[in-house]
Amino acid sequence: MAESTQLILNAIKQTTDEWRANDQKRDAGLPTQFPDVTRYDNLSYGPAGVENLLDVYTPKEIKKNVPVIIDVHGGGNVYGSKELYQHYCLGWARAGFGVVNFNYRLAPNTPFPGALRDTALIGKWVSEHGEAYHLDTNNVFIIGDSAGGTLAEQYLTAYSNEDYRKSLGLADSGKLQIRGSCLNSGFYFIKRAGAVPENSMMSAYYTPAVLKKYDRELHTENFVTEKFPSVFVMTANHDFLHDEGIRFDQFLIDRGITHEFRVYGTEEEPREHVFQLNQRDNVAAKANHAQAEFLRSLVKK
Numbered sequence: 001m002a003e004s005t006q007l008i009l010n011a012i013k014q015t016t017d018e019w020r021a022n023d024q025k026r027d028a029g030l031p032t033q034f035p036d037v038t039r040y041d042n043l044s045y046g047p048a049g050v051e052n053l054l055d056v057y058t059p060k061e062i063k064k065n066v067p068v069i070i071d072v073h074g075g076g077n078v079y080g081s082k083e084l085y086q087h088y089c090l091g092w093a094r095a096g097f098g099v100v101n102f103n104y105r106l107a108p109n110t111p112f113p114g115a116l117r118d119t120a121l122i123g124k125w126v127s128e129h130g131e132a133y134h135l136d137t138n139n140v141f142i143i144g145d146s147a148g149g150t151l152a153e154q155y156l157t158a159y160s161n162e163d164y165r166k167s168l169g170l171a172d173s174g175k176l177q178i179r180g181s182c183l184n185s186g187f188y189f190i191k192r193a194g195a196v197p198e199n200s201m202m203s204a205y206y207t208p209a210v211l212k213k214y215d216r217e218l219h220t221e222n223f224v225t226e227k228f229p230s231v232f233v234m235t236a237n238h239d240f241l242h243d244e245g246i247r248f249d250q251f252l253i254d255r256g257i258t259h260e261f262r263v264y265g266t267e268e269e270p271r272e273h274v275f276q277l278n279q280r281d282n283v284a285a286k287a288n289h290a291q292a293e294f295l296r297s298l299v300k301k
Helices: 003-027 082-094 114-133 147-160 162-167 208-213 242-254 282-296
Strands: 037-044 053-059 066-072 098-102 135-145 178-184 230-236 259-264
Touching: 003 082, 037 082, 053 082, 053 114, 066 082, 066 114, 066 147, 066 282, 082 098, 082 282, 098 114, 098 135, 114 135, 114 147, 135 147, 147 162, 147 178, 178 282, 230 242, 230 282, 242 259, 259 282
Parallel strands: 066 098, 066 135, 135 178, 178 230, 230 259
Antiparallel strands: 037 053, 053 098
16 A cells, blocks of 8 residues: 555544544434424435435425425545434424435545535435425525535535536536525635645545646636525634635625625634534524524525
8 A cells, every 4th residue: 555545544544533532422412303303314316325325304294395405514525424414404404494414425435526426416316306305496505514515615616507517527406496505614725725735634535636637627716606606604713714714705705696704603612613513502503593594584485
């Protein structure tokens, strides 16, 4: 095994072991069933086995289709699952949304654009099957955090720019009407100098070959047009990707794209990367409520 490959694998193991321990501690004892939520688990949306499974959560006893959130989990493109994100997504279902929570293929086995192609397949699945689960395909929202925020930004760009979608071989979104999004603690400028360090965990997904082959497409910002859906961009004062949020806010301002930008946490009560996943945190609850109100304001009757 090449030395560089072993360095990357070591970085992945060390980091994901830490993340797993922290996530298990954060979510210990949280319920996975609620009397006001219906779950449909382990539905297949693609050919990649367990990596192409999804769950759907909806408010119970709904009589009409409900606005739908497609949630794109984070994890540096090497970690994460729908099981890990079920608590966060169940919270959205309890807030009145239908939620699609899915696995996608991870690096190092699957480099870019594998996870993005899976995200596009989810859009196709919702377009074709969503109404069977009372999902309103005329009111769709995309939420992503961390690496999922990057995937969500790329998918929204593909949704609103056919050139970008076709250049990456992404599935068409069919009849989906994406009304808005929430991008949380994301990484938005892949080709910025030094953004993908050599032999880092990130380079398992954005490999040197990928960076060369997809140089044009990884300048995602060059494909963002005025058709990009309205977006709520969120970060935290101690988020290690805080400055990415600042850059993206300014980018959206410069292009006149409708959005909100919020930074949560104070020096007395700081908040860190993807704090909004913590179902026991009062600041997370306020942030998630603000995003829910933003999305509700975009629903079309």
